Amino acid sequence: MQSINRAILNPAFFSSFLGSLALLPVCTWVYFSYSVSPGSWCVLGATVVYFTGVFGVTMVGNVPLNNALDKADLAAASAGQLAQHRAAFEERWNRLNTVRTVAAVVTVALMVAGCIGFK
Template sequence: MTTVFLLITAVLTALIAGLFYAYSCSVVLGLGKLSDSEYLKSMQSINREILNPVFFLSFMGTAILLPVTTFLFRGDQPAFIFLLLASAAYLIGVFGVTIAGNVPLNDMLDKFDITGSTADVVKQMRDSFENRWNLLNNVRTVFSVISIALVASACIWSKHLQQ
């Protein structure tokens, strides 16, 4: 049973790492080429659409399964240490950054009336949103890749998978 938890945790962690990686190396680059109002409208749309069951399952599932799986592997060294570090990296660098950084920015943008604002106000909103959001997303990307690398290491060195 612990092996099943580890494999599901690995898949969910990889899915989230892939999501943030794809944003960092393609989505934000493409969005960056848009005009100010096109950019803000696109981000509003993306931020609304990502709030769906598939995203929540992988994002929240990883936040729950990493600590649970870590607990289940507490007697399996070095897998336990890898999972403990993966949990810390994910909960602080991915989940924490998302909740404390990206979500407030998304909420601010969601409330912004693009069509009712002047071009200068739209530019100011983009300037206050884009670079900060992209930086936070890059932080999430790095920490999610660290998390999946650590979970993969736990899979490789787990006594449960070697039996």
């Protein structure tokens, strides 16, 4: 996980992760400026779900866990210490990642619903 955490911090990841954070509100504003319809509400819902369920969970939950794991000297840890690190990290991180995954899928579904034309 430490190597994955370090590898993910790259321009492609930041562009998609933060780009969505910037573009979803813009899309919502543009859609509402043209019409208030079920589609515009879907886009607003996608924006809210992304902000809270993807970005919010990542920043409040996963990033602190990743930072704590990054500080651990796993190479020098005993088997018992490794088990403690894993117990403190794995279950919570997986639960948060499931929340983020579901939120991302809901975000995409709402955006598709908004784009295919609930007018």
